[in-house]
Amino acid sequence: MTNREDRLPKRPPLLPRRPWRGTAEALNRKGCIGMTIELHAGGRVQFLGPQQRWDAGPSDESKGVLETALFAGQRMMAITDDAGGFELHYLGFATGGFRTMDIAKHAAPEFARRVLDRMREMVAD
Numbered sequence: 001m002t003n004r005e006d007r008l009p010k011r012p013p014l015l016p017r018r019p020w021r022g023t024a025e026a027l028n029r030k031g032c033i034g035m036t037i038e039l040h041a042g043g044r045v046q047f048l049g050p051q052q053r054w055d056a057g058p059s060d061e062s063k064g065v066l067e068t069a070l071f072a073g074q075r076m077m078a079i080t081d082d083a084g085g086f087e088l089h090y091l092g093f094a095t096g097g098f099r100t101m102d103i104a105k106h107a108a109p110e111f112a113r114r115v116l117d118r119m120r121e122m123v124a125d
Contacts, residue, residue, distance in 0.1 A: 071112040
């Protein structure tokens, strides 16, 4: 993929991360030490489903026009745009300019990582 159109748009610079200046005691007061994270019943359905397997619906009726897949348990959509290209939509974010559905699907894992990174940076202490 040497064509500029085939690559994801350049990632905007992330905000600098603030170094953690707390102590173990301060973390414990916030309830962070010993915190367990578990999937609830609905989460198990999403996360135990097939990840990163593209689906165009029953009998593939929308193949090449609209396809979806789970990335980190959340649905991503690859869809045609008004200009005849393709876009990716994930967790309220979108990127586009892909010439083919296959190129869009190939870029999907990196797009998912960038979206999750951006969302992580949006969470303040």
